Amino acid sequence: MLPYITVLLLCQLAGEVLVRLSGWPLPGPVVGMVLLFTGLVIRGRVPAGLDLAVKAILSNFALLFIPASVGVMVHLKLIAEEALPIAAAVLGSTFATIVVAGRLMQALGGRHKPSQEETP
Amino acid sequence: MSGDLSSIWVYLSTSPLLGLTSTLIAYQAAMWLFEKGGRSPLLNPILVSVAIIVGFLMATGTEYRTYFDGAQFVHFLLGPATVALAVPLYNQMPILRRAWPAILLVIGVGAVMAGVSAVAVAWALGGSEKVLLSLASKSVTIPIAMGITERIGGIPSLTAVMVMLTGIFGAVCGGWILDLFRVKDQAARGLALGIASHGIGTVRALQMSETAGAFGGLAIGLTGLVTAVLVPLLVGLLR
Numbered sequence: 001m002l003p004y005i006t007v008l009l010l011c012q013l014a015g016e017v018l019v020r021l022s023g024w025p026l027p028g029p030v031v032g033m034v035l036l037f038t039g040l041v042i043r044g045r046v047p048a049g050l051d052l053a054v055k056a057i058l059s060n061f062a063l064l065f066i067p068a069s070v071g072v073m074v075h076l077k078l079i080a081e082e083a084l085p086i087a088a089a090v091l092g093s094t095f096a097t098i099v100v101a102g103r104l105m106q107a108l109g110g111r112h113k114p115s116q117e118e119t120p
Numbered sequence: 121m122s123g124d125l126s127s128i129w130v131y132l133s134t135s136p137l138l139g140l141t142s143t144l145i146a147y148q149a150a151m152w153l154f155e156k157g158g159r160s161p162l163l164n165p166i167l168v169s170v171a172i173i174v175g176f177l178m179a180t181g182t183e184y185r186t187y188f189d190g191a192q193f194v195h196f197l198l199g200p201a202t203v204a205l206a207v208p209l210y211n212q213m214p215i216l217r218r219a220w221p222a223i224l225l226v227i228g229v230g231a232v233m234a235g236v237s238a239v240a241v242a243w244a245l246g247g248s249e250k251v252l253l254s255l256a257s258k259s260v261t262i263p264i265a266m267g268i269t270e271r272i273g274g275i276p277s278l279t280a281v282m283v284m285l286t287g288i289f290g291a292v293c294g295g296w297i298l299d300l301f302r303v304k305d306q307a308a309r310g311l312a313l314g315i316a317s318h319g320i321g322t323v324r325a326l327q328m329s330e331t332a333g334a335f336g337g338l339a340i341g342l343t344g345l346v347t348a349v350l351v352p353l354l355v356g357l358l359r
Contacts, residue, residue: 009198027270029202030348044258046207051308054204057197062165064149064198065262067191069166069284071277073174074184085247089255090285093238098294101230102267102303102312103130108222
């Protein structure tokens with residue numbers, strides 16, 4: 001598993017270097033993700049050790065977001081001051097995106113069976 | 121005795137140990153509550169953990185910067201975790217091969233829609249530039265969203281809050297919205313939830329069906345990628 005954790009870090013490192021060399025407006029880890037994805041496509045399968053390392057990291061995915069989210073305490077005043085634009089933007093835009101993306105994909109695809117497989 | 125206790129506190133409050141330990145304890149308590157509450161989206165573990173830690177820090181008068189000195193060891197793992205998302209994306213290859221033109225078009229339209237409509241609504245209601253920049257990537261999974269916001273000069277931790285609110289709203293109301301607009305196709309339902317509400321929406325899609333879950337998972341990485349390319353370009357054009 002350790003060699004594959006090193007692979008993840010190397011992909012991120014390569015991503016950071018590429019972003020800085022090229023001036024692409026992308027976060028380094030996203031470029032690292034594309035590099036790893038390309039590697040997997042070339043290799044044609046996910047090595048068992050990589051699968052283990054990825055499961056270990058992603059199984060507690062939620063934990064990783066906490067330190068940054070706690071930063072909300074620094075912005076409580078800003079959020080209270082702009083509560084209306086923030087709430088309207090989050091609710092309105094999420095509603096609109098679900099409707100547009102859902103309708104569009106249904107119109108384009110339609111080859112998948114309708115909702116019999118849905119469980120209430 | 122109280123002299124000893126306060127000198128212990130002085131030591132602890134300056135060491136990274138406390139920030140790191142409190143993060144792990146709060147997370148495990150939140151996960152326990154989440155399971156006990158039947159995995160209700162309202163008991164979102166991130167939301168509960170943050171509430172516990174912010175309460176603790178405020179009660180003890182600890183600054184965020186002091187807390188982050190310890191918590192940064194957890195925060196650092198977001199980078200490798202983003203890279204790791206390549207594996208679930210690769211596992212969706214059969215679906216990708218079959219329907220990639222439609223998927224890419226819908227994700228492109230959806231990602232632009234999510235970012236532009238959020239910024240437009242907040243701008244129309246008088247939101248400040250800091251808030252607008254932090255809202256642009258609100259539909260993207262947190263590690264990518266925070267990277268984008270950092271890149272364009274917004275407040276990453278504010279983005280994290282927006283992303284969480286977006287995810288929770290999509291997970292709680294998404295099924296109802298899709299029913300209201302008669303979106304019955306499982307692929308379309310999953311893709312819509314993944315595009316609009318990233319991982320938290322995808323958890324809800326998985327409860328609908330396996331197809332919906334797979335398409336939601338597919339949308340997380342691709343929406344992040346499309347948004348990571350488009351948002352900095354759009355912001356550059358507007359400046």
